[in-house]
Amino acid sequence: MNEMAQLKKRRLALYGWMLAAPALALMSLFAFYPAVATFWHSLFTRGTTRRPSVFAGFENYGDLFSDPTFATVAINNLIYAGVTIPVSIFFALAMALWANAHIPARSFVRSAYFTPTILPMIAAANLWLFFYTPDLGVIDQITGFFGAEPTNWLGQPQTALASIIVVTIWKESGFFMIFYLAALQTIPPDLREAARIEGAGRWTYTRRVLLPLLMPTTIFVFVNAMINSVKLIDHLFILTKGGPNNASKLILYWIWEMAFSYFDTPHAAAMTMLVLLTLGIVAVIQFRLVEKRTHYR
Amino acid sequence: MNTLVSSMPNKRRLPDLDKVFDAIGAWVLALVWISPLLFATWAALQPSGTALGLDFSTPLTFENFVYVWNAVPWLGYFANTVILVTLILAGQLVLCTLAGFAFARFEFKGRDTVFILVLLQLFILPEVLIVENYAIISKLGLFDTALGIGLPYMASAFGIFLLRQAFKSVPLELEEAARIEGCSWMGVLWKVYVPAAKPVYLAYALVSIATHWNNFLWPLIVTNSPDTRPLTVGLSLFGAPETGVDISVISAATLMTILPLLVAFLIFQRQFIQAFLRAGIR
CATH class of the missing domain: 1.20.5 (Single alpha-helices involved in coiled-coils or other helix-helix interfaces)
Structure with missing residues (x-):
């Protein structure tokens, strides 16, 4: 009898593996193997037809660190993350509070906020071109009305990155809003009543009651925004191409450029490893933080 | 006072x-x-x-x-995008259902470790691995094909995770009842679990469609002909500022490419927002 049970258990285990196998195979081929291969290739020099590639240790990483473009791009990406994350979260929260309040035309307001989420980033960039075009664009028309000189928003180093950042915030805030919206709907209205009876004003209620209750959502949104600050670079292709003079270049765009414009795959691989390392750290933080809330069982 | x-x-x-x-x-x-x-x-x-x-x-x-419509094979791009999105979704549904079922209902050695690895893939973005994935796709001879664009996305960690959660919440009694009636494992999956997870499937499908309809970087890298290029890549080539196309024309092209999705969104607004919500809360 015991043997029967043992046999059955083993058969089920085999069945389980077989069910998971196709997905695991593809995942290994396009996520795990490439991650390892990227590391491996980042240790070799770039091969040419005359000089085959040779083992170089961490030379490629050293090259990156001594390349001034690396510093520029890394700082750009830090600014990109440092601005888009908190500002998007702020807008998302404001949108959610408003979209949850009893205001007229609420469903219109809600979809207006959410619409950018479903547009391709490429299309979003095209839409914003119309805002940024010097002299003729919407922004310059407005500032020109007040007598300001036309500005080449995308073409000058001081404003290029900021212009990119604005588009990203516009694109992702409405997406983050829905998570806050969902969280707000789980908060019992009695809390607000209780706070009012205690004499807490609206601001106090938001700061002392709502924000702490929304903390898990904020962490979730924060992690997503962090991933987005690596991932969302499509608009660079339309708006600035990383220019002028690298002023708006972000890491993933740089990797693309190194690999597919300059065919310098070893350095692209080294840069990819640095990104993976960062994402890995984010993953660990997320698992640590979220463990308390959701149990992966 | x-x-x-x-x-x-x-x-x-x-x-x-x-x-x-x-x-x-x-x-x-x-x-x-x-x-x-x-x-x-x-x-x-x-x-x-x-x-x-x-x-x-x-x-x-x-x-x-009219000008934009005649300048570029939009209908072809549109068809490419539809094919691509359908292909990816079909692959994802099959692979993630099977894997999600395995992780939810089967006991096997190393299951939990493997599942952590799957979750890790949520952070190893396909976008970041473009260099190696390009090499792999080329070696497989899939460069410039719909399958080449879609294959890296099919084993979606996200889909596996969502479906596993959904399957886990199905009461075991339902499964046992089906087994008593003589259902095989596949029968149980198909008759009990899949129907129970219907809203999750719908949510996942909408999110997947929107994501891959809008995807750009990877398709840009692995396509080089109008026969496979999706709308986003077509639009980016058309809108490139150095072509000197003026903004009215770019706007027209942009609106044309986003119109199908925009209309779908306006019609299925509720479902869309619900879908993103359901899919987002892990």
Whole structure:
């Protein structure tokens, strides 16, 4: 009898593996193997037809660190993350509070906020071109009305990155809003009543009651925004191409450029490893933080 | 005492004022948020070249749309995108259902470790691994094919995770009842688990479609002909500023490419938002 049970258990285990196998195979081929291969290739020099590639240790990483473009791009990406994350979260929260309040035309307001989420980033960039075009664009028309000189928003180093950042915030805030919206709907209205009876004003209620209750959502949104600050670079292709003079270049765009414009795959691989390392750290933080809330069982 | 008295009537009136400010704030932000779309619509309807003064006296025209339609094989791009999105979704549904079922209902050695690895893939973004994935796709001979664009996305960690959660919440009694009636494992999956997870499937499908309809970087890298290029890549080539196309024409092209998705969104608004919500809360 015991043997029967043992046999059955083993058969089920085999069945389980077989069910998971196709997905695991593809995942290994396009996520795990490439991650390892990227590391491996980042240790070799770039091969040419005359000089085959040779083992170089961490030379490629050293090259990156001594390349001034690396510093520029890394700082750009830090600014990109440092601005888009908190500002998007702020807008998302404001949108959610408003979209949850009893205001007229609420469903219109809600979809207006959410619409950018479903547009391709490429299309979003095209839409914003119309805002940024010097002299003729919407922004310059407005500032020109007040007598300001036309500005080449995308073409000058001081404003290029900021212009990119604005588009990203516009694109992702409405997406983050829905998570806050969902969280707000789980908060019992009695809390607000209780706070009012205690004499807490609206601001106090938001700061002392709502924000702490929304903390898990904020962490979730924060992690997503962090991933987005690596991932969302499509608009660079339309708006600035990383220019002028690298002023708006972000890491993933740089990797693309190194690999597919300059065919310098070893350095692209080294840069990819640095990104993976960062994402890995984010993953660990997320698992640590979220463990308390959701149990992966 | 004094403050208490004076604050009483205030308190009754304040919420109303708050509501007015709320409404105004919400509307202003909403208008700002859709203004890029509104301005692009306006620009697309202006004669090209006359450009962009907000001059309401010029007659509206559809000539930009006609020009754009004739300049680029949009219908082909559109078909490519539809094929691509369908292919990816089909692959994802099959693979993630099987894997999700395995992780939810089977005990096997190393299951939990493997599952952590699967979750890790949520952070190893396919976008970041473009260099190696390009090499793999080329070696497989899939460069410039729909399968080449889609294959890296099919084993979606996200889909596996969602479906595993959904399957886990199905009561075991349902499964046992089906087994008593003589269902095989596949029968149980198909007759009990899949129907129970229907809303999750719908949510996942909408998110997947929207994501891959909009995907750009990877398709840009692995396509180089109009026969496989999706809409986003086509649009980016068309809109490239160095081609000297003016903004009315770019706006028309942009609106044309986003229209199908926009219309779908406006019709299925509720479902879309619900879908993103359900899919987002891990």
